[in-house]
Amino acid sequence: MAIDELFAQAGVDGRRLRRAVALLADGRWWALADLVRETATSRRTIEALLRELPLEHRGERVRIPADQAKHYNTGTESDISDPVSHLMDIYRDTVAQIEELIAKAPRARHTLDHVAATADTVVRRALLLGERFWLPGSRVLCVGDHDLTSLAVRMIHPEAEVAVADIDERILQYVDAQELGIRTFWADLRLGLPPSVRGWADLAVTDPPYTPEGVGLFVARAAEGLRDRDQGRVLLAYGASERTPMLALKVQHALYDLNLLTEAMFPDFNRYHGAEAIGSAADLYVLRPTTKTWPAVASRVDRLATAIYTQGPQSVESARSREDLPGLAGIEEFAPGLLAGDWPRDLLPGVPRVRLSTWLAKPYAADPERVAVAVPAGLEAVLPRVLLAARARRVRVLLAAPPAGLADLAELVSPVYDLVAEGSVLDAVRRETPEREADRIARRVLDNAHGKAANSWREALVSARDLTKRQARALVPGWADATVLELPAHRLAALPHAAADSLTAASRPAGDGSGGTG
Known part of the structure:
Protein backbone atom coordinates (compact mmCIF):
# COMPACT_ATOMS: atom_id res chain seq x y z
CA MET A 1 0.00 0.00 0.00
CA ALA A 2 1.16 3.52 -0.78
CA ILE A 3 0.08 4.57 2.70
CA ASP A 4 2.58 2.10 4.17
CA GLU A 5 5.30 3.69 2.06
CA LEU A 6 4.40 7.11 3.50
CA PHE A 7 4.61 5.71 7.02
CA ALA A 8 7.96 4.11 6.23
CA GLN A 9 9.35 7.35 4.77
CA ALA A 10 8.28 9.24 7.87
CA GLY A 11 10.21 6.88 10.11
CA VAL A 12 9.97 7.68 13.80
CA ASP A 13 8.14 10.91 12.92
CA GLY A 14 5.32 8.83 11.46
CA ARG A 15 3.22 9.22 14.59
CA ARG A 16 1.77 12.48 13.32
CA LEU A 17 0.64 10.75 10.10
CA ARG A 18 -0.90 7.87 12.01
CA ARG A 19 -2.76 10.35 14.20
CA ALA A 20 -4.16 12.05 11.09
CA VAL A 21 -5.34 8.69 9.76
CA ALA A 22 -6.94 7.84 13.11
CA LEU A 23 -8.84 11.14 13.09
CA LEU A 24 -10.09 10.54 9.56
CA ALA A 25 -11.29 7.10 10.63
CA ASP A 26 -13.18 8.23 13.75
CA GLY A 27 -16.40 9.06 11.89
CA ARG A 28 -16.10 12.85 11.92
CA TRP A 29 -15.82 15.02 8.80
CA TRP A 30 -12.56 16.93 8.55
CA ALA A 31 -11.65 20.09 6.68
CA LEU A 32 -8.04 20.21 5.54
CA ALA A 33 -7.22 23.23 7.73
CA ASP A 34 -8.68 21.56 10.82
CA LEU A 35 -6.73 18.36 10.19
CA VAL A 36 -3.51 20.36 9.76
CA ARG A 37 -4.05 22.22 13.03
CA GLU A 38 -5.18 19.18 15.02
CA THR A 39 -2.12 17.13 14.03
CA ALA A 40 0.39 20.02 13.88
CA THR A 41 1.50 18.73 10.49
CA SER A 42 2.25 20.84 7.42
CA ARG A 43 -0.40 21.21 4.74
CA ARG A 44 1.85 19.62 2.11
CA THR A 45 2.33 16.49 4.20
CA ILE A 46 -1.40 16.14 4.95
CA GLU A 47 -2.24 16.65 1.28
CA ALA A 48 0.19 13.88 0.36
CA LEU A 49 -1.47 11.62 2.93
CA LEU A 50 -5.00 12.34 1.68
CA ARG A 51 -4.02 11.37 -1.86
CA GLU A 52 -3.24 7.86 -0.64
CA LEU A 53 -6.38 7.22 1.45
CA PRO A 54 -9.83 6.00 0.47
CA LEU A 55 -12.01 9.00 1.26
CA GLU A 56 -15.61 10.07 1.03
CA HIS A 57 -16.42 13.75 0.61
CA ARG A 58 -18.99 16.20 1.94
CA GLY A 59 -18.21 19.50 0.31
CA GLU A 60 -14.66 20.34 1.33
CA ARG A 61 -14.68 17.90 4.26
CA VAL A 62 -13.49 14.31 4.12
CA ARG A 63 -13.35 11.10 6.14
CA ILE A 64 -12.52 7.44 5.70
CA PRO A 65 -15.73 5.45 4.96
CA ALA A 66 -17.12 3.59 7.96
CA ASP A 67 -16.77 0.20 6.29
CA GLN A 68 -13.02 0.74 5.91
CA ALA A 69 -12.31 2.69 9.11
CA LYS A 70 -11.46 -0.42 11.11
CA HIS A 71 -8.39 -0.94 8.92
CA TYR A 72 -7.03 2.48 9.97
CA ASN A 73 -7.46 2.40 13.75
CA THR A 74 -3.92 3.38 14.86
CA GLY A 75 -4.71 4.31 18.47
CA THR A 76 -2.53 7.45 18.81
CA GLU A 77 -4.44 9.71 21.17
CA SER A 78 -1.73 10.81 23.63
CA ASP A 79 -0.58 14.44 23.49
CA ILE A 80 2.68 15.37 25.19
CA SER A 81 2.32 19.01 24.16
CA ASP A 82 -0.39 19.88 26.70
CA PRO A 83 0.82 20.05 30.34
CA VAL A 84 -2.29 21.97 31.46
CA SER A 85 -5.01 19.83 29.89
CA HIS A 86 -6.28 18.89 33.36
CA LEU A 87 -7.25 22.54 33.96
CA MET A 88 -9.13 23.27 30.75
CA ASP A 89 -12.58 22.17 31.92
CA ILE A 90 -12.34 24.63 34.81
CA TYR A 91 -11.64 27.50 32.42
CA ARG A 92 -14.15 26.60 29.73
CA ASP A 93 -15.96 29.95 30.21
CA THR A 94 -12.67 31.85 29.90
CA VAL A 95 -11.94 30.08 26.61
CA ALA A 96 -15.36 31.18 25.35
CA GLN A 97 -14.68 34.78 26.43
CA ILE A 98 -11.29 34.83 24.76
CA GLU A 99 -12.76 33.28 21.61
CA GLU A 100 -15.27 36.12 21.43
CA LEU A 101 -12.55 38.72 22.03
CA ILE A 102 -10.39 37.22 19.28
CA ALA A 103 -13.34 37.22 16.88
CA LYS A 104 -13.92 40.94 17.49
CA ALA A 105 -10.24 41.91 17.48
CA PRO A 106 -8.59 43.86 14.64
CA ARG A 107 -7.83 41.72 11.62
CA ALA A 108 -4.38 40.30 10.99
CA ARG A 109 -1.81 42.25 9.00
CA HIS A 110 0.23 40.01 6.74
CA THR A 111 3.09 42.53 6.59
CA LEU A 112 3.53 41.99 10.34
CA ASP A 113 3.38 38.19 9.98
CA HIS A 114 0.18 38.09 12.03
CA VAL A 115 -1.52 34.71 12.45
CA ALA A 116 -4.16 34.39 15.17
CA ALA A 117 -3.67 31.76 17.86
CA THR A 118 -6.72 29.80 18.94
CA ALA A 119 -8.55 30.82 22.10
CA ASP A 120 -7.64 27.46 23.62
CA THR A 121 -3.94 28.20 23.02
CA VAL A 122 -4.13 31.67 24.56
CA VAL A 123 -5.78 30.34 27.72
CA ARG A 124 -3.30 27.45 27.99
CA ARG A 125 -0.42 29.94 27.79
CA ALA A 126 -1.85 31.82 30.75
CA LEU A 127 -2.44 28.60 32.67
CA LEU A 128 1.08 27.36 32.02
CA LEU A 129 2.48 30.60 33.43
CA GLY A 130 0.54 30.02 36.62
CA GLU A 131 1.49 26.34 36.86
CA ARG A 132 5.20 26.90 36.26
CA PHE A 133 5.78 30.25 38.00
CA TRP A 134 4.62 32.16 41.09
CA LEU A 135 2.56 35.02 39.69
CA PRO A 136 1.26 37.00 42.72
CA GLY A 137 3.12 40.31 42.65
CA SER A 138 4.91 39.43 39.42
CA ARG A 139 5.05 41.38 36.17
CA VAL A 140 4.35 39.87 32.75
CA LEU A 141 5.38 41.65 29.56
CA CYS A 142 3.89 40.65 26.20
CA VAL A 143 6.40 41.58 23.51
CA GLY A 144 3.91 41.87 20.68
CA ASP A 145 0.36 40.71 21.43
CA HIS A 146 -1.71 40.13 18.31
CA ASP A 147 -2.81 36.88 19.99
CA LEU A 148 -4.24 38.78 23.01
CA THR A 149 -2.31 36.66 25.49
CA SER A 150 -2.27 39.66 27.82
CA LEU A 151 -6.06 39.49 28.22
CA ALA A 152 -6.02 35.82 29.20
CA VAL A 153 -3.16 36.33 31.67
CA ARG A 154 -4.94 39.23 33.33
CA MET A 155 -8.30 37.43 33.45
CA ILE A 156 -6.85 34.25 34.97
CA HIS A 157 -4.15 35.90 37.11
CA PRO A 158 -5.46 39.32 38.23
CA GLU A 159 -2.78 39.32 40.93
CA ALA A 160 -0.10 39.86 38.26
CA GLU A 161 0.73 43.14 36.53
CA VAL A 162 0.59 42.91 32.74
CA ALA A 163 1.97 45.17 30.02
CA VAL A 164 1.97 45.02 26.23
CA ALA A 165 4.49 46.51 23.79
CA ASP A 166 3.29 46.38 20.19
CA ILE A 167 3.67 48.23 16.90
CA ASP A 168 0.01 47.75 15.94
CA GLU A 169 -1.96 50.74 17.21
CA ARG A 170 -5.23 48.85 16.71
CA ILE A 171 -4.19 46.07 19.08
CA LEU A 172 -3.12 48.56 21.75
CA GLN A 173 -6.43 50.38 21.56
CA TYR A 174 -8.36 47.10 21.63
CA VAL A 175 -6.50 45.85 24.70
CA ASP A 176 -7.09 49.19 26.45
CA ALA A 177 -10.79 49.03 25.59
CA GLN A 178 -11.20 45.83 27.63
CA GLU A 179 -10.40 47.82 30.81
CA LEU A 180 -8.49 45.02 32.51
CA GLY A 181 -5.75 47.27 33.89
CA ILE A 182 -3.17 46.26 31.27
CA ARG A 183 -0.55 48.88 30.45
CA THR A 184 -0.01 49.44 26.72
CA PHE A 185 3.00 50.93 24.96
CA TRP A 186 3.72 51.59 21.31
CA ALA A 187 6.97 50.04 20.11
CA ASP A 188 8.75 49.24 16.89
CA LEU A 189 11.12 46.67 18.34
CA ARG A 190 13.56 47.25 15.49
CA LEU A 191 14.13 50.70 16.98
CA GLY A 192 13.94 49.84 20.67
CA LEU A 193 11.92 48.59 23.61
CA PRO A 194 9.76 51.26 25.33
CA PRO A 195 11.76 52.82 28.18
CA SER A 196 8.93 52.21 30.65
CA VAL A 197 9.24 48.41 30.30
CA ARG A 198 13.00 48.06 30.10
CA GLY A 199 14.02 46.07 33.16
CA TRP A 200 10.37 45.97 34.26
CA ALA A 201 9.17 42.37 33.92
CA ASP A 202 9.69 39.05 35.65
CA LEU A 203 8.35 37.09 32.69
CA ALA A 204 8.21 38.02 29.01
CA VAL A 205 6.04 36.29 26.41
CA THR A 206 6.55 36.65 22.66
CA ASP A 207 5.24 35.10 19.44
CA PRO A 208 7.50 36.81 16.88
CA PRO A 209 7.91 36.69 13.10
CA TYR A 210 9.25 33.22 12.35
CA THR A 211 12.49 34.29 10.67
CA PRO A 212 15.83 33.88 12.46
CA GLU A 213 16.11 37.67 12.40
CA GLY A 214 12.62 38.16 13.83
CA VAL A 215 13.01 35.59 16.58
CA GLY A 216 16.45 36.91 17.53
CA LEU A 217 15.20 40.50 17.74
CA PHE A 218 11.98 39.85 19.66
CA VAL A 219 13.68 37.54 22.15
CA ALA A 220 16.51 40.05 22.66
CA ARG A 221 13.96 42.79 23.36
CA ALA A 222 12.07 40.43 25.70
CA ALA A 223 15.29 39.84 27.61
CA GLU A 224 15.81 43.62 27.83
CA GLY A 225 12.40 43.79 29.48
CA LEU A 226 13.40 41.54 32.40
CA ARG A 227 14.14 43.09 35.79
CA ASP A 228 14.98 39.74 37.40
CA ARG A 229 18.14 38.69 35.62
CA ASP A 230 18.60 35.61 37.77
CA GLN A 231 15.10 34.13 37.87
CA GLY A 232 13.35 35.85 34.94
CA ARG A 233 12.20 33.84 31.94
CA VAL A 234 11.27 34.44 28.31
CA LEU A 235 8.50 32.29 26.81
CA LEU A 236 8.83 32.01 23.04
CA ALA A 237 6.34 30.58 20.54
CA TYR A 238 8.13 29.36 17.42
CA GLY A 239 7.22 26.77 14.82
CA ALA A 240 8.60 25.32 11.60
CA SER A 241 7.41 22.67 9.22
CA GLU A 242 8.58 19.12 9.79
CA ARG A 243 9.93 19.47 6.23
CA THR A 244 12.32 22.34 7.06
CA PRO A 245 14.56 21.38 9.99
CA MET A 246 17.36 23.65 8.72
CA LEU A 247 15.16 26.73 9.21
CA ALA A 248 14.45 25.67 12.79
CA LEU A 249 18.17 25.15 13.29
CA LYS A 250 18.89 28.71 12.14
CA VAL A 251 16.38 30.01 14.69
CA GLN A 252 17.94 27.92 17.43
CA HIS A 253 21.33 29.36 16.44
CA ALA A 254 19.83 32.83 16.96
CA LEU A 255 18.83 31.79 20.49
CA TYR A 256 22.23 30.22 21.08
CA ASP A 257 23.90 33.48 20.01
CA LEU A 258 21.99 35.17 22.84
CA ASN A 259 23.44 32.65 25.33
CA LEU A 260 19.98 31.59 26.45
CA LEU A 261 19.32 28.27 28.14
CA THR A 262 16.39 26.33 26.70
CA GLU A 263 14.98 25.23 30.03
CA ALA A 264 11.95 23.49 28.53
CA MET A 265 10.23 23.09 25.17
CA PHE A 266 6.63 21.95 24.74
CA PRO A 267 6.18 20.64 21.18
CA ASP A 268 3.17 21.90 19.20
CA PHE A 269 1.80 23.71 22.27
CA ASN A 270 0.49 26.64 20.21
CA ARG A 271 -2.22 26.20 17.55
CA TYR A 272 -3.28 28.81 14.98
CA HIS A 273 -6.01 29.76 12.55
CA GLY A 274 -3.77 29.68 9.49
CA ALA A 275 -0.01 29.12 9.09
CA GLU A 276 -0.76 25.77 7.45
CA ALA A 277 2.75 25.61 5.97
CA ILE A 278 4.01 24.88 9.50
CA GLY A 279 1.10 22.70 10.52
CA SER A 280 -0.81 25.60 12.12
CA ALA A 281 1.28 24.92 15.22
CA ALA A 282 4.32 26.15 17.10
CA ASP A 283 6.43 24.90 19.98
CA LEU A 284 6.62 26.82 23.25
CA TYR A 285 10.14 27.45 24.53
CA VAL A 286 10.94 28.44 28.10
CA LEU A 287 14.21 30.37 27.91
CA ARG A 288 16.39 31.34 30.85
CA PRO A 289 19.06 34.05 30.59
CA THR A 290 22.61 33.39 31.71
CA THR A 291 25.30 35.83 32.79
CA LYS A 292 26.50 35.88 29.17
CA THR A 293 23.07 36.79 27.81
CA TRP A 294 23.23 40.51 28.54
CA PRO A 295 26.38 41.39 26.56
CA ALA A 296 25.05 39.17 23.75
CA VAL A 297 21.73 41.03 23.76
CA ALA A 298 23.50 44.39 23.65
CA SER A 299 25.58 43.21 20.71
CA ARG A 300 22.55 41.79 18.92
CA VAL A 301 20.40 44.90 19.10
CA ASP A 302 23.35 47.13 18.20
CA ARG A 303 23.84 45.39 14.85
CA LEU A 304 20.26 44.35 14.12
CA ALA A 305 18.71 44.67 10.69
CA THR A 306 15.24 46.13 10.23
CA ALA A 307 14.22 43.38 7.78
CA ILE A 308 12.71 40.71 10.03
CA TYR A 309 9.42 39.67 8.42
CA THR A 310 8.54 37.04 5.83
CA GLN A 311 6.34 39.40 3.77
CA GLY A 312 6.06 43.08 2.85
CA PRO A 313 8.63 45.88 2.44
CA GLN A 314 10.54 44.88 5.58
CA SER A 315 10.80 41.20 4.64
CA VAL A 316 14.18 39.53 4.70
CA GLU A 317 14.06 39.03 0.92
CA SER A 318 13.10 42.60 -0.03
CA ALA A 319 15.90 44.10 2.05
CA ARG A 320 18.47 43.00 -0.48
CA SER A 321 17.00 45.10 -3.30
CA ARG A 322 15.62 48.17 -1.52
CA GLU A 323 15.98 51.37 -3.52
CA ASP A 324 17.18 54.69 -2.15
CA LEU A 325 14.56 57.02 -0.72
CA PRO A 326 13.08 59.51 -3.19
CA GLY A 327 13.47 63.23 -2.58
CA ARG A 431 3.59 76.10 15.40
CA GLU A 432 3.71 79.04 17.76
CA THR A 433 2.83 78.50 21.41
CA PRO A 434 -0.98 78.34 21.61
CA GLU A 435 -2.99 80.99 23.43
CA ARG A 436 -5.57 78.73 25.11
CA GLU A 437 -4.40 77.57 28.51
CA ALA A 438 -5.52 73.97 27.97
CA ASP A 439 -3.73 73.85 24.62
CA ARG A 440 -0.55 75.08 26.27
CA ILE A 441 -0.68 72.15 28.69
CA ALA A 442 -0.94 69.65 25.84
CA ARG A 443 1.85 71.45 23.98
CA ARG A 444 4.12 71.38 27.02
CA VAL A 445 3.62 67.64 27.35
CA LEU A 446 4.32 66.99 23.66
CA ASP A 447 7.35 69.29 23.60
CA ASN A 448 8.98 67.05 26.21
CA ALA A 449 8.39 63.89 24.17
CA HIS A 450 11.26 61.87 25.65
CA GLY A 451 10.10 62.50 29.22
CA LYS A 452 7.22 61.02 31.18
CA ALA A 453 3.99 62.67 30.04
CA ALA A 454 2.65 62.62 33.60
CA ASN A 455 5.59 64.68 34.89
CA SER A 456 5.27 67.41 32.24
CA TRP A 457 1.51 67.43 32.69
CA ARG A 458 1.80 67.79 36.44
CA GLU A 459 4.25 70.69 36.17
CA ALA A 460 2.04 72.42 33.63
CA LEU A 461 -0.94 72.20 36.00
CA VAL A 462 1.14 73.49 38.90
CA SER A 463 2.16 76.49 36.76
CA ALA A 464 -1.39 77.12 35.60
CA ARG A 465 -3.11 76.78 38.96
CA ASP A 466 -2.24 77.15 42.62
CA LEU A 467 -1.77 73.41 43.20
CA THR A 468 0.70 71.23 45.03
CA LYS A 469 2.51 68.59 42.97
CA ARG A 470 0.44 65.90 44.63
CA GLN A 471 -2.81 67.67 43.82
CA ALA A 472 -1.76 68.19 40.23
CA ARG A 473 -0.63 64.58 39.78
CA ALA A 474 -4.01 63.34 41.01
CA LEU A 475 -5.61 65.11 38.04
CA VAL A 476 -3.40 63.39 35.45
CA PRO A 477 -4.78 60.13 33.98
CA GLY A 478 -2.90 56.96 34.83
CA TRP A 479 -2.11 56.17 31.21
CA ALA A 480 0.15 59.23 31.08
CA ASP A 481 2.77 57.43 33.19
CA ALA A 482 4.81 56.81 30.05
CA THR A 483 6.94 58.83 27.68
CA VAL A 484 5.08 60.62 24.90
CA LEU A 485 6.95 58.57 22.30
CA GLU A 486 5.67 55.26 23.71
CA LEU A 487 2.05 56.34 24.15
CA PRO A 488 -0.34 54.57 21.75
CA ALA A 489 -1.90 56.75 19.06
CA HIS A 490 -5.34 56.76 20.68
CA ARG A 491 -3.77 58.21 23.83
CA LEU A 492 -1.91 60.88 21.85
CA ALA A 493 -5.13 61.79 20.07
CA ALA A 494 -6.94 62.07 23.42
CA LEU A 495 -4.25 64.24 24.99
CA PRO A 496 -5.63 67.74 24.12
CA HIS A 497 -9.12 66.88 25.40
CA ALA A 498 -7.74 65.17 28.52
CA ALA A 499 -5.53 68.20 29.22
CA ALA A 500 -8.57 70.45 29.03
CA ASP A 501 -10.47 68.16 31.42
CA SER A 502 -7.63 68.22 33.93
CA LEU A 503 -7.51 72.01 33.83
CA THR A 504 -11.27 72.19 34.40
CA ALA A 505 -10.93 69.83 37.36
CA ALA A 506 -8.11 71.95 38.74
CA SER A 507 -10.35 75.01 38.65
CA ARG A 508 -13.09 73.47 40.77
CA PRO A 509 -13.28 74.56 44.40
CA ALA A 510 -11.66 72.11 46.80
CA GLY A 511 -14.09 69.61 48.34
CA ASP A 512 -16.84 70.00 45.72
CA GLY A 513 -16.96 66.21 45.35
CA SER A 514 -15.71 66.11 41.78
CA GLY A 515 -13.04 63.57 40.84
CA GLY A 516 -9.99 63.90 38.67
CA THR A 517 -9.54 62.81 35.07
CA GLY A 518 -9.19 59.09 35.91
Missing part, protein backbone atom coordinates in the same frame (compact mmCIF):
# COMPACT_ATOMS: atom_id res chain seq x y z
CA LEU A 328 17.22 63.24 -1.94
CA ALA A 329 17.80 65.95 -4.54
CA GLY A 330 16.28 68.71 -2.44
CA ILE A 331 18.06 67.95 0.82
CA GLU A 332 21.09 70.15 0.21
CA GLU A 333 18.79 73.11 -0.51
CA PHE A 334 16.85 72.36 2.69
CA ALA A 335 20.19 72.75 4.54
CA PRO A 336 19.56 70.51 7.57
CA GLY A 337 21.67 70.88 10.69
CA LEU A 338 21.21 67.17 11.46
CA LEU A 339 20.47 64.01 9.49
CA ALA A 340 18.47 61.30 11.32
CA GLY A 341 18.17 57.83 9.88
CA ASP A 342 20.11 56.00 7.17
CA TRP A 343 21.53 58.38 4.54
CA PRO A 344 24.03 57.94 1.68
CA ARG A 345 27.57 58.36 2.98
CA ASP A 346 28.54 61.01 0.44
CA LEU A 347 25.53 63.24 1.20
CA LEU A 348 26.37 66.40 3.22
CA PRO A 349 29.51 64.86 4.78
CA GLY A 350 29.94 67.69 7.27
CA VAL A 351 26.43 67.41 8.79
CA PRO A 352 26.07 65.38 12.03
CA ARG A 353 24.11 62.13 11.84
CA VAL A 354 22.12 60.07 14.29
CA ARG A 355 20.41 56.69 13.98
CA LEU A 356 16.63 56.53 14.24
CA SER A 357 16.88 54.32 17.31
CA THR A 358 19.06 56.91 19.06
CA TRP A 359 16.81 59.74 17.89
CA LEU A 360 13.87 58.10 19.63
CA ALA A 361 15.77 56.93 22.70
CA LYS A 362 17.00 60.28 24.01
CA PRO A 363 16.87 64.01 23.19
CA TYR A 364 19.55 65.16 20.78
CA ALA A 365 22.17 67.23 22.59
CA ALA A 366 22.19 70.17 20.17
CA ASP A 367 19.19 72.17 19.02
CA PRO A 368 19.39 72.50 15.21
CA GLU A 369 16.98 74.78 13.37
CA ARG A 370 16.32 72.18 10.66
CA VAL A 371 16.37 68.39 10.77
CA ALA A 372 16.03 65.90 7.92
CA VAL A 373 14.86 62.36 8.67
CA ALA A 374 14.99 59.31 6.38
CA VAL A 375 12.27 56.72 7.07
CA PRO A 376 12.62 53.58 4.91
CA ALA A 377 9.76 51.45 3.65
CA GLY A 378 8.21 49.39 6.40
CA LEU A 379 8.97 51.82 9.22
CA GLU A 380 6.19 54.33 8.45
CA ALA A 381 4.46 53.63 11.78
CA VAL A 382 7.24 55.52 13.52
CA LEU A 383 6.42 58.77 11.71
CA PRO A 384 4.48 60.64 14.45
CA ARG A 385 7.16 59.75 17.02
CA VAL A 386 9.94 60.87 14.67
CA LEU A 387 8.31 64.28 14.43
CA LEU A 388 7.52 64.62 18.13
CA ALA A 389 11.11 63.62 19.03
CA ALA A 390 12.39 66.71 17.22
CA ARG A 391 12.73 70.16 18.75
CA ALA A 392 13.66 71.83 15.47
CA ARG A 393 11.73 74.65 13.84
CA ARG A 394 11.43 72.65 10.62
CA VAL A 395 11.58 68.91 10.01
CA ARG A 396 11.72 67.29 6.59
CA VAL A 397 10.94 63.58 6.36
CA LEU A 398 11.83 61.49 3.33
CA LEU A 399 9.62 58.46 2.87
CA ALA A 400 9.74 55.59 0.39
CA ALA A 401 6.23 56.49 -0.84
CA PRO A 402 3.66 59.25 -0.30
CA PRO A 403 2.43 59.10 3.30
CA ALA A 404 -0.81 57.21 3.88
CA GLY A 405 -3.26 58.42 6.51
CA LEU A 406 -1.98 62.00 6.45
CA ALA A 407 -5.11 63.31 8.20
CA ASP A 408 -4.62 60.87 11.08
CA LEU A 409 -0.97 61.87 11.36
CA ALA A 410 -1.90 65.56 11.35
CA GLU A 411 -4.36 64.96 14.20
CA LEU A 412 -1.64 63.38 16.35
CA VAL A 413 0.96 66.11 15.85
CA SER A 414 -1.28 69.16 15.22
CA PRO A 415 -0.61 70.70 18.65
CA VAL A 416 3.05 70.98 17.58
CA TYR A 417 3.29 71.00 13.77
CA ASP A 418 1.65 72.13 10.56
CA LEU A 419 2.23 69.48 7.88
CA VAL A 420 2.66 69.76 4.10
CA ALA A 421 3.22 66.67 1.94
CA GLU A 422 4.51 66.70 -1.62
CA GLY A 423 4.92 63.23 -3.01
CA SER A 424 7.05 61.21 -0.62
CA VAL A 425 8.44 64.32 1.10
CA LEU A 426 6.77 65.54 4.28
CA ASP A 427 7.56 68.97 5.73
CA ALA A 428 6.62 69.83 9.30
CA VAL A 429 6.77 73.42 10.57
CA ARG A 430 6.58 74.04 14.31
